Amino acid sequence: MTATILLVDDHSVVREGYRSVLQKQPGLRVIAEAGDGAEAYRLFKSEAPDLVIMDLSMPGIGGVEAVRRIRQWDKAAKILVFTMHENAGFAVQAIRAGARGYVTKTSPPETLVRAVMDVLAGKIAISPDIDHELALSRISGESSAADVLTPREFEVLRLLLAENTTDEIAETLHVSPKTVANLHSLIKDKLGVGSDIELVRLALRQGILTQPDLGDA
C-alpha cells in the first residue's frame, strides 16, 4: 500500500524538488500539487491524500491558516510543514494549528523523508534545529509576545504593526487615543523593547508580522 501525498508550495521549481526527493522513496506517491492555501484546501477535500506537505509563506491564505482549515475539515489529517523559517515562533503556530510535523528547508533531504515517514506512522516530527530553537527560547525566555500579552494588548500590537497612527487605531477600537498610547507603552514594557523599531523586529522574529515583502509600490 503506497501513501498518497499532496504537495503545497507556491514555487513550482521547489515542488519539483520535493517530488524528485520523494519519488526515490518506495511507498510514496505524489498525487496532487497546490500553489496556495485555498487550492490546497480544495484539493485535500477532493483527493483525500494520506499526507500533506505544506509550505508556510504563500500568497492569499497562508500555510498556517490552510493547516487550520484542513484540520477543521478532517480532524485526522496528517500535515507536515516544510518551510524556510528556522524560527520557533512559526513552529509553535503551525503545531497549534494542527500540523503533525515541522521541518525546515535547510534540512537535508533525508530529514524530510524521515519526517514524512514518521508523520505517516502517526508520530510527531520536528527537525533538530527547531527542537534546539525551542529549547533555547524556553531557557533564555524571550517574552514570546502572544503569552505575556493580554488579548487586548495583542490586538493593539497587531494594529500598530499594520495600521498606522495611534488615532486610527483608537477609532477602529472605539477607545480614546490616550488608551492606545498607554497600551502601546505597556506593550513595549512587557516585551522588554525600548523602541518601535525593536518592537517591529521582535514581531518579525516571532511571526506576528508575517509579510516578508509583498506589496511594494
Added chain:
Amino acid sequence: MTATILLVDDHSVVREGYRSVLQKQPGLRVIAEAGDGAEAYRLFKSEAPDLVIMDLSMPGIGGVEAVRRIRQWDKAAKILVFTMHENAGFAVQAIRAGARGYVTKTSPPETLVRAVMDVLAGKIAISPDIDHELALSRISGESSAADVLTPREFEVLRLLLAENTTDEIAETLHVSPKTVANLHSLIKDKLGVGSDIELVRLALRQGILTQPDLGDA
C-alpha cells in the same frame, strides 16, 4: 558544447528542484552546488562555470554580496539570480551588483530555463513580474530610499534599523545625539513615513533591512 552551471541555494531540496528542471534541458550540465555565498565564491574560482544560478537570502554573506565578489574576480561572469523576492528593490540591488538576470521562484520552470538560455547567450533576463514591479515603482515612485537619501542619512538609517538608541548611534558616529535625532526626523520626512513602524516596513520592502527571521531567542 554543453554549458556548465553552478547552483547556489541554501536549501538542498530546492537545489534538487533546479537540477531536475535543468537536467531535462539538453546542453546544460550542473557541475557544482553551493549552500552559501562564501562557498559559491570558492567554487566559482575553482570550477569556472559558464553560469551561476544564485539565490539571494542565504546565511553568512548574502547573495548580493556573493554576486559582487564573483564579478570582482571575473568581470565577465554570468550570474542569474533566482529568488523568492518579488520585489523591485532586490532586483535593482542584484543587477547593480552585477547580476545578468533576475527571476522569481514563483515563475514556472520554463521561465527559468528561458532565462538561463538568454543569459548564456549574453542577454539580460528579467522575469515579467519584476519588469512590471519595476515599471510600477517608476510610476508611483515610492521614494526608493537609497536614492533620495544622502550617504550620511542612509548610514543613520541602517544604524537605526540595526543598532538601538539614538545615543548609541551618536557615539558610533561621533556626533551629538541631537544630530542623530535631527537626521532621524529628516529621514522619515524624506521617505514620507510618519512613524518608525512604517519606516521599518519600508526598509523591509526595499531590502535595506534583510534579515527575515534569523536569531530568535
Added chain:
DNA sequence: ATCAGCGCCGGGAAAATTTCACGACGTTGC
C-alpha cells in the same frame, strides 16, 4: 574670485508623544 547650492553638524524652543501614577469598573476565582 565670488557666490549659490548643498551636505553636514548642532542649538533652541515649541509641539507632540511617551511614560508614570492613579482611579474606576467589571470579571473571575478563592
Added chain:
DNA sequence: GCAACGTCGTGAAATTTTCCCGGCGCTGAT
C-alpha cells in the same frame, strides 16, 4: 466578600520629535 487582574481613562511630568535657525566646508558655475 474580596483580592487579583484586565480594561479604559485622566492628568501631569519627562522626554522626544519637529521645525527653524546659523555655521562650516566643498563643488560648480559665473
